[in-house]
Amino acid sequence: MRIDVLVIGGGGREHALCWKLKQSPRIGKLYCAPGNGGTRAVAEQVPIGVMEFERLALFAEEKHVGLTIVGPDDPLAGGIVDHFKARGLRVWGPSKAAARIEASKAFAKELMREAGVPTAAFEVFTDHDKALAYVRAQGAPIVVKASGLALGKGVYVCQTLAEAEAALKEIMLDHLFKDAGNEVVVEEYLDGQEVSLHALSDGSSHLLFPPSQDHKPVGEGDTGPNTGGMGTIAPLPQVSEGMLQELDASVVTPTLEAMKKRGVPFAGLLYPGIKLSSKGPRVLEFNARFGDPETQVYMRLLKTDLLDLLDACVDGELGTQTIEWHPGFAANIVLASGGYPGAYEKGFPITGIEEAEQVEGAVVFHAGTALKDGALVTNGGRVLGVSAVGDTLAHALDRAYRAAELVHFEGKYYRRDIGVEALERR
Ligand SMILES: Nc1ncnc2c1ncn2[C@@H]1O[C@H](COP(=O)(O)OP(=O)(O)O)[C@@H](O)[C@H]1O
Ligand SMILES: [Mg+2]
CATH class of the missing domain: 3.30.1490.20 (ATP-grasp fold, A domain)
Structure with missing residues (x-):
C-alpha cells in the first residue's frame, strides 16, 4: 500500500532522504518541511519550521501523512517525536529522552562510562x-x-x-x-582518523551501515574552525569488515543495550563519531540522527528501499529486515559560501547544476539554497553537496570534483582534499 510521507528539515540530509524515498515503489505523496531550493524537485514544499511542532502535527493529520521522518537534531532534542506520538501520529526518530545521547555530551559520557564503551x-x-x-x-x-x-x-x-x-x-x-x-x-585529546558509524535501531535490533568519514574543519589539511561537515566518503577503506564487527560489539550494541536498560530505548538512527586513535578506537560523541553530509553518500549507496527500513523501524520489526548496499564508493563535496563557518553573504545566483549532474554518477544535493523570483540562489553556509559514485574511491572522488567545478556562485569555497588521507593510507 502506498504511504504519504513528511520529511522534516531543510538541509542536504533531508534532500538526500527525499531523493531516496522518492524511489520507493510504495511512496505516495512526499512532503518536506521546510525543505530548500532542491527538495521541491522531489517533494512538495511545506512552509513550516522544524520547531513548530503543533503546526507540523496538524499538517500531518490534515494530509493523512502515514509516516513523518525527522531529520535535524534540534526538533528531536525538543521532543517532536513525543509530541507526534501523543497525537497518535506515526513518526520516525528517537524520543526526547533518547535524543539526550546527542543533546547532552555529559549524559553520553556517563552512559559510556557505565556501559564500558571506549571513549576519551x-x-x-x-x-x-x-x-x-x-x-x-x-x-x-x-x-x-x-x-x-x-x-x-x-x-x-x-x-x-x-x-x-x-x-x-x-x-x-x-x-x-x-x-x-x-x-x-x-x-x-586523541590523534588519528575519524570514522562515522550509522546504526538504524528500533530499540531492540539494529542494522549497521558501512563506515564513512566526514571532514569537519573548514580548511584543507584539517585546519581552521570546525564546520557542520565539508565532505564525506563511504565506505572508509581503512575499516575492514572485521573492524566494523568489533566496533558494533564494543560501541553500538552496548550503547543500545544501556539505553534500553535505562528505560529509554533508542529508536532511530544512532551515529557514533569515533577516532581510530593509536590507543584503539575511541568514541568522541553520539548523534541521534542521520549525519549531514554522511546521509548524502549513504543514500547514493543504499540499495534497500529506505521507506521499508524506516517503516520496519517504527513498527519495531527491524529484526526481520536486511540491508543491501551497491558495490563501490561514494563521495560528497560540500560547496560552501565564502566566509563560512563565520559570517557570509546570501542571495548569490547559482548556475551549472545541470551540467554537474551530467558527469557520470553525479547527483547534486541542495543544502542552503532557495528560489528567489524563480532563480536559484545561495541561502546558507553549506550551499550544495556534490555527490558521485564510482567503482573505486578515487573514481568517485574524481567524478565528484569534476562535477563540483561545474557549479558556480560568488564566493564558492570547497575543500580540495576530501578523501585524500583515506586514499593515501591505503
Ligand atoms: N577528544 C578529541 N580529540 C581530538 N579531536 C576531537 C576530540 N573530540 C572532538 N574532536 C574533534 O572535534 C570535532 C567535533 O567534536 P564532536 O564531539 O563530534 O562534537 P560536535 O559534532 O557536536 O561539534 C570532532 O569531529 C573531532 O574532529
Ligand atoms: Mg560530531
Whole structure:
C-alpha cells in the first residue's frame, strides 16, 4: 500500500532522504518541511519550521501523512517525536529522552562510562574554576566541549593551555552557547582518523551501515574552525569488515543495550563519531540522527528501499529486515559560501547544476539554497553537496570534483582534499 510521507528539515540530509524515498515503489505523496531550493524537485514544499511542532502535527493529520521522518537534531532534542506520538501520529526518530545521547555530551559520557564503551578520558564540570583547575592540571593538548547542542561550534580542540582557558571562558563565563554551555566536558585529546558509524535501531535490533568519514574543519589539511561537515566518503577503506564487527560489539550494541536498560530505548538512527586513535578506537560523541553530509553518500549507496527500513523501524520489526548496499564508493563535496563557518553573504545566483549532474554518477544535493523570483540562489553556509559514485574511491572522488567545478556562485569555497588521507593510507 502506498504511504504519504513528511520529511522534516531543510538541509542536504533531508534532500538526500527525499531523493531516496522518492524511489520507493510504495511512496505516495512526499512532503518536506521546510525543505530548500532542491527538495521541491522531489517533494512538495511545506512552509513550516522544524520547531513548530503543533503546526507540523496538524499538517500531518490534515494530509493523512502515514509516516513523518525527522531529520535535524534540534526538533528531536525538543521532543517532536513525543509530541507526534501523543497525537497518535506515526513518526520516525528517537524520543526526547533518547535524543539526550546527542543533546547532552555529559549524559553520553556517563552512559559510556557505565556501559564500558571506549571513549576519551574525561571529566564533567558546571563550575568554571574547577574546570580551569582540571585543565591546568592536565595540560595541553586538550579538548573542551559545551555539553549541549551548539551547531557544531561548541567543541574546542586546544593545542595550548591558553586556548583551553579561552574556551572555558567563552563557554562558561561569556555564555557563548547559552544554556548549552552550562555543563562542560573536558576530555583527553586523541590523534588519528575519524570514522562515522550509522546504526538504524528500533530499540531492540539494529542494522549497521558501512563506515564513512566526514571532514569537519573548514580548511584543507584539517585546519581552521570546525564546520557542520565539508565532505564525506563511504565506505572508509581503512575499516575492514572485521573492524566494523568489533566496533558494533564494543560501541553500538552496548550503547543500545544501556539505553534500553535505562528505560529509554533508542529508536532511530544512532551515529557514533569515533577516532581510530593509536590507543584503539575511541568514541568522541553520539548523534541521534542521520549525519549531514554522511546521509548524502549513504543514500547514493543504499540499495534497500529506505521507506521499508524506516517503516520496519517504527513498527519495531527491524529484526526481520536486511540491508543491501551497491558495490563501490561514494563521495560528497560540500560547496560552501565564502566566509563560512563565520559570517557570509546570501542571495548569490547559482548556475551549472545541470551540467554537474551530467558527469557520470553525479547527483547534486541542495543544502542552503532557495528560489528567489524563480532563480536559484545561495541561502546558507553549506550551499550544495556534490555527490558521485564510482567503482573505486578515487573514481568517485574524481567524478565528484569534476562535477563540483561545474557549479558556480560568488564566493564558492570547497575543500580540495576530501578523501585524500583515506586514499593515501591505503
Ligand atoms: N577528544 C578529541 N580529540 C581530538 N579531536 C576531537 C576530540 N573530540 C572532538 N574532536 C574533534 O572535534 C570535532 C567535533 O567534536 P564532536 O564531539 O563530534 O562534537 P560536535 O559534532 O557536536 O561539534 C570532532 O569531529 C573531532 O574532529
Ligand atoms: Mg560530531
